[in-house]
Amino acid sequence: MEFDELSNKVIGCTIEVHRNLGPGLLESTYEQCLAHELKIEGMPFKLQYPLPVEYKGIKLDCGYRIDLLVANSLIVELKSVENVLPIHQAQLLTYMKLSGIKIGLLMNFNVKYMKDGIKRMVL
Numbered sequence: 001m002e003f004d005e006l007s008n009k010v011i012g013c014t015i016e017v018h019r020n021l022g023p024g025l026l027e028s029t030y031e032q033c034l035a036h037e038l039k040i041e042g043m044p045f046k047l048q049y050p051l052p053v054e055y056k057g058i059k060l061d062c063g064y065r066i067d068l069l070v071a072n073s074l075i076v077e078l079k080s081v082e083n084v085l086p087i088h089q090a091q092l093l094t095y096m097k098l099s100g101i102k103i104g105l106l107m108n109f110n111v112k113y114m115k116d117g118i119k120r121m122v123l
Contacts, residue, residue, distance in 0.1 A: 020033075027078050031068070034076075045069060046068070046072075047068060051064040051099055052098075072101075074103050075096055075099065103123075
């Protein structure tokens, strides 16, 4: 599946979750509901996917987790914050670099309109 098609499907699922729940809930709630929407759409994904850090030739489990890894080719990082900060974007970029996955979506559910909480990123 092409990046635009894949990301558009994920964005559609995200908008559906936001339309039903609105802003103001915990990130973990949105994560579970988005996972449910992805299942309904038949999209393959992994929830809380472990991301080791490779350091000097060894892989270390440092506790990093990708919120959603969709079709092994798209990282989805979820937030429920007042404002997306540069550190949130840096986190997604770092996950992309560590995993070798070149595309990602940063989704902030704590907005009036979900379209305002979506940031696409490409390495």
